[in-house]
Amino acid sequence: MENLLNIFIKSIFVENMIFAYFLGMCSYLAVSKTVKTSFGLGVAVVFVLGITVPVNYLLENYVLSAGALSWLGEGFADIDLGFLSFIMFIAVIASMVQLVEMVIEKFTPALYTSLGIFLPLIAVNCAILGGSLFMQERAYANIGQATVFGVGSGIGWLLAIVGIAAIREKLSYSNIPGPLKGLGITFIVTGFMGIAFMSFMGIQL
């Protein structure tokens, strides 16, 4: 139980997808102009991560890694399909995003129109594939840990994008030097937020 809490808190604050690993920056920079759309996108990312990481965990441990296919029979024990992980993960992610898109279109059409092209672009959001790849690299012990990691990473991303959107909304009234307006100042502010998040590094739970 403590281990799960540990993974959860670490993935939100200490190993934040945006501030520690810079994953998902393209949509982070492009969508963060208003808090409302950022929140919607963030929730969609939490949802997609929370589903794709456990599913990919199952794929990784029962189909892809070395010896994973041994549940099929003795003869399959020495097959190593690890090199297929990229394609399999991205296939799972693309289908999940398609599902999420259909759900959002049905239940919150306003959000669907305001997100526009960025909803299907979640499929190529580095944070989503990154979540699965980190799960693979860190070899979590069970599906509970993988799920907690997925949901936690999503929440960390949500926090980051809502934070920067709130700051950018206020920044639009400030006197920023011309060349820095828009993209430049967002990078620098994100850098400061990253430094702030580093203060969580030494936390022992």
Add this chain to the structure above:
Amino acid sequence: MSNTREPLFSAKNLKLITGPIGSQNPITIQVLGICSALAVTAKLEPAIVMSISVIMVLVFSNLIISLLRDSIPSRIRIIVQLVVVAALVIVVDQILKAFAYEVSRQLSVFVGLIITNCIIMGRLEAFALANKPWPSILDAIGNGAGYGIILVIVAFVRELFGAGTLTVPGLGTLHLIPEAFYEFGYVNNGLMILPPMALMVVGLIIWVQRSRNKELIES
């Protein structure tokens, strides 16, 4: 079939290479490919290897999609693009693991993340799907070079000030700050090696680039 064939290196074609290096830089202007640009630039060597890998994947995926552009149904084009890019990245990953194992360990998940590198999908959607193979190859080289230049600049600044060294593939680690400076009291700027500084350095590059070229300023 057009009657006049564009010469291979005409001015229009050359612009496809020079444009993205400067005023249409994928990272600082198009806002694509940021993720890996920031994460692998703590040292110079992974940045160089990453740039080369991205250029390779860009060129071949642009070529393949451009050759196939008339036979891909519009509804499944994202999936086709993803499959092509994923297959190429698997090849690049295996090559890196075989010939440059140390660097591939440093790059860890970011080699796989080339699949979701916005530059690749972005150029496939914006260019390769609608243009002939040769311009697509040039466009890929241009965008890859623009991406690579930013990566190398950021890595250069970060490693030089953060660790006082430069790791060049083939030449190993070069210690550039003379011992005398350290004895004088000079200390490596540890903050430079940490992730947030990459964001600051890119912010500064954007500032410099947009100051020199007033048209790029956002209103």
